[in-house]
Amino acid sequence: MESNVLEVNRTDIGDTRLVTDQLGDLAEGAVRFQIERFSITANTTTYAEFGDMLDYWGFWPSGDDTFGRVPAMGWATVIESNHPGVEAGGRYYGWFPMAQYIDATVATTSTGLRDDGTNRAAHAPVYRTFERTDLDPTHPSNAGVAAEAIDDAENRHALLRGLFLTGYLADGFLDANDWYGADHAVVLSASSKTAIGFAACAARHDGLHLVGVTSPSNVDAVRGLGWYDSVITYDQVTDAVPDPQAQAVVVDMAGNGPVLEALHDALGDRITYSMVVGRTHHDAPPAAPSTGPTPEMFFAPTALVSMKEQGVDTDGFQAAMGPALAAFIDGSSEWLAVERTNGPDAAADTWADVLSGRVAPSVGRITSLHAD
Structure with a gap:
């Protein structure tokens, strides 16, 4: 064959x-x-x-x-x-x-x-x-999806399931660490589907201001999602957190070195944690920020281990993942x-x-x- x-x-x-x-x-x-x-x-x-x-x-x-x-x-x-x-x-x-x-x-x-x-x-x-x-148990047919909608739902699972779970774990990891004391989360490449999954989870936390950073052509679509509190373009990244007393975690889905360096230069030690999740800007040079914390690679399979070591009920966390995924997949038909x-x-x-x-x-x- x-x-x-x-x-x-x-x-x-x-x-x-x-x-x-x-x-x-x-x-x-x-x-x-x-x-x-x-x-x-x-x-x-x-x-x-x-x-x-x-x-x-x-x-x-x-x-x-x-x-x-x-x-x-x-x-x-x-x-x-x-x-x-x-x-x-x-x-x-x-x-x-x-x-x-x-x-x-x-x-x-x-x-x-x-x-x-x-x-x-x-x-x-x-x-x-x-x-x-x-x-x-997470397959659409086992989650109450009508037979005529299964094909579309399976497509959405292929597109979103793994990405949402990465975002869900990134959100859980940061929450387990009390967001490293930050009150803002700045998400680079906010229009990427992993970022959208993360935003859907992070938006549930009271007191956390979620900033989406994207290209000009994607601003309206990202705002329309309703999960980001503010949306800016890459050339505005130095103004991502204008309050000089605010602190932020960075969630980098873009992998755009100059953008990440500009954000680090602007916020410096006001960045409490810098997480690298993806590299949607594959042709951009890598980052080497000279201010703020060293960016750390996020690897989803090890996140649960780290969370468990910090006392998180990981069984309960995983049990909640299925319903959260089902809601996200179902709601994706809107965007x-x-x-x-x-x-x-x-x-x-x-x-x-x-x-x-x-x-x-x-x-x-x-x-x-x-x-x-």
């Missing part, structure tokens, strides 16, 4: 290529997924940006030092199995390569499968799981339109469009390497 795969240049992520894998007989304990569809968002391109630092290239090794395979969130069906506990026909949500088909060595879990391939052993469990539709395309060229075009910033924050792109 042949499988078309979209690969990305590891040092120039705007450069992609289509290759064809030849899939042979399944190994013992392996299953073959047909990857139905997946989302490409700014978060997906961030996986490529941080591919070496956080080993995202190791999720689905390409065997090539120049081009790698970026994990993307989506849906797939097991079409063949050589595992005694897995039947063909099951549908799963998880991180898949941008491909038509993929083989994986798996183990069964209470809610689906876990990738037990040798290349995955070092990765956090959340990145190795495939949630089976009929066992996943997010889904666009879906098919075919290898369409997938490559979608990657290019998202990477270049040509996709409006009010649009989510779902694609597939299958022709239909």
Whole structure:
């Protein structure tokens, strides 16, 4: 069997290529997924940006030092199995390569499968799981969504589920640390979907002023969300917190060095914590602020461990995550339109469009390497 795969240049992520894998007989304990569809968002391109630092290239090794395979969130069906506990026909949500088909060595879990391939052993469990539709409590069909709305809801899950959970965890981490004494949170790349998920959570906290920083073309859309208390453009970032007595945490989804440095220079020690979450501005130089705290990378899988060490009831926190996700997904119909395309060229075009910033924050792109 042949499988078309979209690969990305590891040092120039705007450069992609289509290759064809030849899939042979399944190994013992392996299953073959047909990857139905997946989302490409700014978060997906961030996986490529941080591919070496956080080993995202190791999720689905390409065997090539120049081009790698970026994990993307989506849906797939097991079409063949050589595992005694897995039947063909099951549908799963998880991180898949941008491909038509993929083989994986798996183990069964209470809610689906876990990738037990040798290349995955070092990765956090959340990145190795495939949630089976009929066992996943957060799947739309198990959350009361009408049958005719399931397809749209699954698209929205592929686009928003992982990003919202990152935002939910970032909010929980900062709250567990009492927002480091800050009364403002300045969010860079406020229109990114991870930032929107974060804002939906952070807006619930009384006394916290949420500042969204975005490009001029996105100001109205970001304001329209209703979660940011104020919205400014990147060239106004030095006035993000005009009150000289106020303190702020920085939540950087942009990765734009000059912007982050300007914010640090303006606020200095009034920044109590600087968190780096993403890199939507992939072509901007990295930051090296000389004032304020050193920016720290936020890695969602370790956040719960840190929160538990600080005395947070992480079981309760996780239990509340499902209803919060369901509400966010349901409400996304008010601000997010889904666009879906098919075919290898369409997938490559979608990657290019998202990477270049040509996709409006009010649009989510779902694609597939299958022709239909």
